[in-house]
Amino acid sequence: MIYINAIASAVGLLIGVVLLAALLTWVERRLLGFLQDRLGPNRVGWQGSLQIIADMIKIFFKQDWTPAFSDRTIFIAAPAIVMATVLLGFAVIPFSADFGIAPDLNIGLLFFLAMTSLSVYGVVLAGWASNSKFSLLGGLRAAAQMVSYEVFMGLAVIGVVMLAGSFNLNDIVRAQGRLWYVVPQCIGFVLFLIAGIAEAHRLPFDLPEGENELGAGFHTEYSSMKFGMFFVGEYAGIVLISAMTVVLYFGGWNGPFLPPGLWFALKTSLFIFFFILLRAALPRPRYDQLMSYGWKLMLPLAILNLAVTGAIILARAS
Amino acid sequence: MFILTALRTCWLTLLHLFHRTETIQYPEQRPKLSPRFRGRIVLTRDPDGAERCVSCHLCAAVCPCDCIDLQKTEQPDDWRPEYFRINFSRCIFCGFCEEACPTSAIQLIPDFEMSEFSRHNLVYEKEHLLIAGTGKVPDYNFYRVAGVRGTGANAAPVDPRGLMP
Numbered sequence: 020m021i022y023i024n025a026i027a028s029a030v031g032l033l034i035g036v037v038l039l040a041a042l043l044t045w046v047e048r049r050l051l052g053f054l055q056d057r058l059g060p061n062r063v064g065w066q067g068s069l070q071i072i073a074d075m076i077k078i079f080f081k082q083d084w085t086p087a088f089s090d091r092t093i094f095i096a097a098p099a100i101v102m103a104t105v106l107l108g109f110a111v112i113p114f115s116a117d118f119g120i121a122p123d124l125n126i127g128l129l130f131f132l133a134m135t136s137l138s139v140y141g142v143v144l145a146g147w148a149s150n151s152k153f154s155l156l157g158g159l160r161a162a163a164q165m166v167s168y169e170v171f172m173g174l175a176v177i178g179v180v181m182l183a184g185s186f187n188l189n190d191i192v193r194a195q196g197r198l199w200y201v202v203p204q205c206i207g208f209v210l211f212l213i214a215g216i217a218e219a220h221r222l223p224f225d226l227p228e229g230e231n232e233l234g235a236g237f238h239t240e241y242s243s244m245k246f247g248m249f250f251v252g253e254y255a256g257i258v259l260i261s262a263m264t265v266v267l268y269f270g271g272w273n274g275p276f277l278p279p280g281l282w283f284a285l286k287t288s289l290f291i292f293f294f295i296l297l298r299a300a301l302p303r304p305r306y307d308q309l310m311s312y313g314w315k316l317m318l319p320l321a322i323l324n325l326a327v328t329g330a331i332i333l334a335r336a337s
Numbered sequence: 338m339f340i341l342t343a344l345r346t347c348w349l350t351l352l353h354l355f356h357r358t359e360t361i362q363y364p365e366q367r368p369k370l371s372p373r374f375r376g377r378i379v380l381t382r383d384p385d386g387a388e389r390c391v392s393c394h395l396c397a398a399v400c401p402c403d404c405i406d407l408q409k410t411e412q413p414d415d416w417r418p419e420y421f422r423i424n425f426s427r428c429i430f431c432g433f434c435e436e437a438c439p440t441s442a443i444q445l446i447p448d449f450e451m452s453e454f455s456r457h458n459l460v461y462e463k464e465h466l467l468i469a470g471t472g473k474v475p476d477y478n479f480y481r482v483a484g485v486r487g488t489g490a491n492a493a494p495v496d497p498r499g500l501m502p
Contacts (some may be wrong), residue, residue: 054353058360300350301343 029110029120036109040254045070047254047295054299075247083243086149093148098241098248101141105255108134112262113189115272115280127188128180131263132173135218138256139165142220142227145249146237157236160306161227164217167313168224171321172214178207178328179267192271201268206324208268210317215260217313219253221294223301226309261290372473374447375432378423380463381444381472388467389442389479391416396434396443404428421463426456440479444472 045060045067052059061067085094111130113122124130139162146158180186182203183194191200201208217224228236238249265271265286272279274286304312361368370376383389392409404427410419434443453459471477482500 050354052360053358054350056353056356056359058358058362296347296351299353300347 025120028118032109032114032120033106036106036255036258037251039258040251041071041075043254043257043291044074044250046291047298050292050295051299054296078243078247081243083245086151086240088150089240090148090150093144094240095245097141097145097148098238098245098252099141100144101138101252102248102255104134104138104141105252105259108259109255109262111188112259112266113192113271114262114283115278118280119189122189123187126186128176128186128191128267131188131259132169132176135172135259136165136169138218138252139169141252142237145241146227149237149240151240153234153239154237157227157229157233157239160229160233161220161237164220164224164226164309164313167310168214168217168317171210171313171317172218174318174321174325175207175210175214176267178204178324181325181328181332188266188271192266192273195270196273199268199270199273204268204324204328206320207328208264210321210324211267212264213317215264216294216297217309219256219260219294221253221257222298223303224309226303226306229303257291257294258287261287261294264290370447370449372447374449375430375435375445377425377448377451378428378430378434378443378445378461378466379468379472380421380442380466381468381470381474383440383478383480384471384476385478386469388417389440390418390421391440391442391479392418393439395437395439399433399437401431401433402427402429405434418463421466422460423466424460425451426459441472441474441477444474446472 048070049059049061049067051057059067060070063069063073085091108131110120111122111124111127113119121127142161142165143158146154146156146161149155149158179191179200182200183191185191185194213224220227226236227233228238230236233239238246241249262283265283269286272283274282277285381389390407392407394407397403397405397407404424405422406424407418407421410417430445432445435445438444451459
């Protein structure tokens with residue numbers, strides 16, 4: 020019986036996340052429209068809410084072309100890797116007090132970091148297997164960007180781990196009953212968010228697919244639903260990073276009056292909105308700027324944050 | 338500090354959420370076109386109802402994309418074009434023809450809804466171009482200002498400054 024429940028919640032979550040990611044494509048286009056004094060897609064269904072169905076039908080009818088010059092196996096595997104790793108990341112997220120697939124996994128945070136790291140492979144392999152210059156350059160950029168931003172992402176979350184004393188995400192959420200970690204870990208929060216944006220390769224850090232210089236970057240050669248998987252994977256990545264920010268820094272499902280699941284959804288959607296706002300507001304940095312922010316500014320800040328947090332914890336303990 | 342400017346940009350962009358959208362939802366809402374909008378080309382008539390065009394070919398000569406073709410009739414003292422043809426699949430709506438026309442016959446009007454399923458339907462013949470009215474220049478009759486040779490209609494010497502439409 021327990022297994023059936025677990026399987027049901029896992030399948031439900033899988034479908035839910037994919038549908039949510041698909042819906043986000045419409046939400047983003049609508050919001051971007053409003054932020055740019057436009058309307059966005061509003062024709063299909065009520066206020067354009069069925070736009071995703073139209074897009075799905077369209078993308079399924081596109082020719083699913085695997086270039087003859089590509090490395091076929093890896094080319095096909097790459098979008099699946101991106102999608103699978105992002106979806107696996109949701110396994111450890113505590114959506115509410117008692118819902119989630121493995122929220123009590125004792126290495127939950129490490130599992131999340133591992134999954135975001137693995138999703139780099141999808142992008143890099145896509146760039147490599149496409150065997151075209153734009154794709155390769157996109158893949159190169161993705162590798163360098165995501166590896167260097169991962170470094171201080173890991174260091175930034177260590178502050179939270181030190182405060183909560185656990186890698187277990189449910190424990191981290193429970194430890195924030197009184198005070199959200201965004202207050203003591205404000206620098207860590209900013210660092211994590213920036214690293215998260217870079218990990219999801221969203222604007223302003225979408226250099227791997229910088230369309231005005233690289234065509235479409237690592238997914239230049241992809242068409243039809245293989246491209247669709249990158250697309251949905253990207254939006255699922257946004258949801259994942261938003262959910263993780265809420266879990267680590269904004270008290271997860273903690274909150275008064277409303278049910279915990281609703282609190283979690285509200286906070287997560289706020290961060291998803293922030294991601295979309297960033298896309299509307301900020302231009303892309305130059306590639307060397309991106310690298311120098313990462314290594315010369317964010318990494319020292321993360322180490323400083325770590326040291327100060329540690330010092331304060333030690334001072335309190337003694 | 339770039340973080341502060343980035344945050345300020347975010348805030349200013351957020352405020353645009355509450356601005357009115359600029360979009361005109363076309364088939365339901367119509368854009369406001371000014372009278373001098375350069376749209377579909379028409380051939381107008383003078384106040385007496387006669388065709389204004391005198392087949393001078395200036396419009397065809399000035400046309401940068403050679404989309405105007407016309408020919409005068411062979412009847413003496415009849416200056417109307419035998420055929421007048423505008424290929425709107427080539428026309429760029431620059432309005433040079435309207436500026437070149439000495440009789441204000443050819444005019445661009447505020448209408449852009451000219452979509453066709455077949456490219457050939459975009460070639461407008463004289464009967465498609467000719468309208469009943471005077472267009473934008475209501476009371477201008479070229480012959481009455483310039484006179485007609487061999488008639489007493491305007492025997493006095495022509496004042497070149499009065500020739501302006």
